[in-house]
Amino acid sequence: MSAPIPEIKKDDLVGLVKSLFQEGRVAHFLAYQKGTVKFKTTPLIAHKEEDLQGLVVDDFFHSNLALYLKEIKGRVGILTKGCDSRSLVSLIKEGQVKREDLYIVGIPCPGQIDPKRVAAAASCAIEELEEINRRGQEIVIRVSGQEKTLPKIQALMEKCLACHYPQPLIFDALLSGDYVAPVSPITRFPDDLRPKPIAEKWAFWSGQFERCIRCYACRNVCPACFCPRCLVEENMPQWVSPLPSKGDNFVFHLMRLMHVAGTCVSCGECERVCPMEIPLMKLNEKMAEDLRELFDFVAGVDLDKALPFRTYRQEDPDDFIK
């Protein structure tokens, strides 16, 4: 725990990407640049060496860059954390991207910092935070000139606490030797809803579905959602009304889940971008666990294992069928 952690150096990354451009191995490179808001990064799509100036390396790599592969043609280099690499595996399996078109630069992920949780732990507003830095297993923050130290568990994004794959699973190059497994006493995403009686579950979820404004941010940000025409936009037949209502939102959310079953790697992007803060990860995690339990399938881990709905076994559980 106390061993010093080799940090990822920005120069190493920039040097690597420059050489990739020079050798003509990639036409585009996907990384992160400074966001317009403090403690946020935004995707950087570099087409030439000069574009790399804005590139940053910090602990706020929140977004899943695998999303942008849908729109970029040709050889693409991509900076990849553990969870994003699982998205890549999923997309390759789904035939959405070709492995040979990708140059994957893996970064061993120490867990990404969630400014919201930091602010909550320091009991101040996000705007009051002046600095957030990671020092080994601790997060050092500065609020109104004073330094404070927080344990990682209070500062990382929730999904990182339950992460089993901080190390990228596929890569062509891996930055810095070591990686830090997140300090995680939680082996599973916490969900106290599961053991509750069914009426309470509906009370909870119907309330959530009612709040959804159907902005489709969750769908648009999801690397696993790649239908050229989404079912919510179909009008012959029209499955759901474009106007939000509890019933149609219910159909939309459950169908979104069914469509990403086996491809969803619980990267948590849907929940992060939701303006209504609907806890979508609870649904994703529940489905991931069911897939594991019923079909022994973990999404985005094994390139050779067939997707759960593309295959079957005669001895699949069917105790629910009378």
Place this chain on the structure above:
Amino acid sequence: MGAKRETKEKEKKWEPKILAFLCRWCSYAGADLTGSSRTSYPPNVRILRVPCSGRVNPLFILKTLRSGMDGVLVSGCHPGDCHYTAGNYNARRKFAILARLLEYVGIDPRRVQFSWVSASEGDKFAKVVSKVVADVQALGPNELFRLPQGGQTAKGAASAHE
């Protein structure tokens, strides 16, 4: 809906409405056998014939619930008997996940039921339907998406437009 009709409906005893997706090769023929062998079963079930249980998109089941049907039954060939070799095996995987998700969001598993009924199992079909109807009767009407009395929501505004 007119006020007159509403009171009329209230006076009538509530009976569940069940939509049954039956596979063309087994369960539909099974249902046919039930009829031709004069076995009686509750008339609450509306039968929709599908080419295979594998044709039943989870979306159909969700949409049925959303449309206010009180229960859904999906029935196909027994494992190994599928006319298309593996349609029901594939369907079974989808339904297993869907059933668990529905339970997780709080929809009683008795509302959405699955069964295997072969073409020779006329009696089984009658039993399955009776069970589904009895289960849904015990659960009461599907009010999952009903609007609160007098409440105006986006849905209300939508139907006003139509």
